[in-house]
Amino acid sequence: MHYSRGPNKGKIHSSYLQKKVNKYLDQTLYRHQNYQSLQDSNLHTTQHLRDQKSKCIAEIHSLVRRSKQITDEEFHKRVKSIFKLDKKSYSSNTIWLATNILQVRQISFCSAIEYMRLIYEFLVEVSPQNWLAKSTLRIWHQDVSELHFNRQIRQAKNAPIFGVMVDESTQGQIKNLVIYY
Numbered sequence: 001m002h003y004s005r006g007p008n009k010g011k012i013h014s015s016y017l018q019k020k021v022n023k024y025l026d027q028t029l030y031r032h033q034n035y036q037s038l039q040d041s042n043l044h045t046t047q048h049l050r051d052q053k054s055k056c057i058a059e060i061h062s063l064v065r066r067s068k069q070i071t072d073e074e075f076h077k078r079v080k081s082i083f084k085l086d087k088k089s090y091s092s093n094t095i096w097l098a099t100n101i102l103q104v105r106q107i108s109f110c111s112a113i114e115y116m117r118l119i120y121e122f123l124v125e126v127s128p129q130n131w132l133a134k135s136t137l138r139i140w141h142q143d144v145s146e147l148h149f150n151r152q153i154r155q156a157k158n159a160p161i162f163g164v165m166v167d168e169s170t171q172g173q174i175k176n177l178v179i180y181y
Contacts, residue, residue: 079123090136098137099144109134109141 013021082093097119102112113132121127 076124076126079120083120083128095140095144098132099141102137102141109137113137 082091084090084094098112098116101107101115102109107115113134117128117131
């Protein structure tokens with residue numbers, strides 16, 4: 001196929017455009033002429049989709065069969081290694097879980113510690129002897145909040161344009177000042 005007019009007149013169309021034209025012609029001009037050929041085409045497409053689905057299911061089954069089985073003891077050991085209760089240092093996953101629990105509906109530090117303990121007991125099936133202190137959780141929360149605040153300040157500094165809106169509202173004797181950017 002060649003361009004019939006324009007700046008590319010006489011040049012050959014790209015293979016992408018040729019495929020697109022052929023596909024359009026197949027879908028419009030060369031449609032199935034009768035009901036039976038349409039039925040055959042639908043049957044072929046349906047069978048192809050069934051084959052694809054069964055192939056995916058078979059692949060999932062084979063992955064499950066090949067996966068390593070883990071015993072309860074290994075699972076408990078891995079959970080304990082995540083929480084690291086016997087040490088003075090905690091894993092980043094423990095800190096992440098504690099701070100995210102703390103941010104759910106703005107619950108108290110004591111409640112967050114209790115929820116963490118319940119999650120640990122559920123996973124390990126043993127009550128812990130040593131557990132997080134409220135002061136430790138408070139320090140984590142302050143550190144994570146500071147990191148989050150600093151990241152937002154850096155993003156605001158890098159923004160080409162930002163606006164400031166100040167809203168002052170009074171609730172009882174306390175005045176709240178909110179700044180949006």
